Amino acid sequence: MKFSIVTPAYNEEDRIEKCINSVRRQIFDDFEMIIIDDGSVDGTSDKVKKFTSIDERIKLIQLSENVGLTAAKNVALDQVKGDYLVFVDADDWILPNMLSDLAEQLNNYVDIDMFRLKGRKVFSRDEDPAPDPDYEISLSTPVDLIRENKMSGYMHNLVVKNSIVQSNHIRFTPGRVVLEDQEFTMKCMVYSSNILYYTKKNYLYFQRPGSLSNNVKTEQIPDIIECATNVYECAQNRFTGDKLHSFRDYTIIKCNQFLKAVLRDRDFPPEQVKAYMNTFFNKVNLPFHIRAMQSLKLIPVQVAKRVGF
Incomplete structure (x- = not known):
């Protein structure tokens, strides 16, 4: 299996169907999608089960209580089987060519350890823009990305070899609220030699109203x-x-x-x-x-x- 898509969800009943449908519409179909319901108190799991019953690639892990985002993602990391890990939030969605574009680059470049991607921010759940015609692609090292300030703190900008995560037991720090994604990404960078900086914006990041502030408590x-x-x-x-x-x-x-x-x-x-x-x-x-x-x-x-x- 080429890709494992990890999607944590907490009370996403009204949003998760669009996310799952965008994954199921992928041109490249060699993937699994692992959804971790982190103790939702709404109908999130019921929505997911509608898909697990008709598509064996969609898998649900239902937690009995809310353990938090970092711990929920760690549960999924113990289950993933794909060669590469992709992270998609439950309220976001991806364009149909995202996985096929990644697979194409894996054929074009030898032994890619990690992708550094870019997402596209959207403000309406009705937006489905056309694929990005202009993008940058270059082979980099961890040192290159740090020196050029091309690191990222968002999980949707990371695709990484599963073997790197498992062999070095890279996990999210339990309880971390700020920079938990960046810490995980940077640790993956430590163990990556070949990183493809690939800015084609196939990931649509939904900016919820009221979530514009970046102030830290x-x-x-x-x-x-x-x-x-x-x-x-x-x-x-x-x-x-x-x-x-x-x-x-x-x-x-x-x-x-x-x-x-x-x-x-x-x-x-x-x-x-x-x-x-x-x-x-x-x-x-x-x-x-x-x-x-x-x-x-x-x-x-x-x-x-x-x-x-």
């Missing part, structure tokens, strides 16, 4: 720095020298994101900022300290004053 701010630390520790297991330094550059970007989130959130305790930063510096083993970061303007002046760096 106070209790979620630590997720940012913990993501950076976990990715770097993963990279340390494989890389040294310049390659490891590239992942360290990524962690510094996340560190700055953490500090800017602290700056916006007046409720985050200053003493916790210092504690998280000290842990970060010890684990990442950066060759300079907080004062140096401040002088390089990697720490906002307002944060430094508030925390007392």
Whole structure:
């Protein structure tokens, strides 16, 4: 089997049929779609069962209670059988040529470990645009993507070899709410040598009303720095020298994101900022300290004053 499509769902009764139908309409038909109903209290599972009864490629895992998005996806990762993993959210949909385009590129390029894709944001569930005629395609390495700032934090931008995920036991960090997808993607990048940067927009990402804000809640701010630390520790297991330094550059970007989130959130305790930063510096083993970061303007002046760096 070429592709395993992973779709977590929680109370998606009104949206999941469009998602499933878009998968069933794929030109390339060598796939399975694993839908994890994460303890829905509506008719999500009943909608899915209508498809499992007529299409053996559609499979349902029904959880007895809501365990959260990361844990639900981990359940699916223990079941997948395809050569490559594709992630489709239950309220999104894909164009009919998505899997066939991926299969074509797998024939054009030798031993692709991972795809870095791009999705197309839509604001109406009635939109079904034509395939994207203009796109970029290039063979890259993890270091290339970091240096060119072409990483992504969305699961729909990732297609990865199942063997990489399983042999290195890459899983979503349970309970992670912020950057959980980016942490998983970056860990996959660590173990990928050949990455195809392929921006044909065959994935339609539905932007729900009211979901435009990217503000991080106070209790979620630590997720940012913990993501950076976990990715770097993963990279340390494989890389040294310049390659490891590239992942360290990524962690510094996340560190700055953490500090800017602290700056916006007046409720985050200053003493916790210092504690998280000290842990970060010890684990990442950066060759300079907080004062140096401040002088390089990697720490906002307002944060430094508030925390007392």
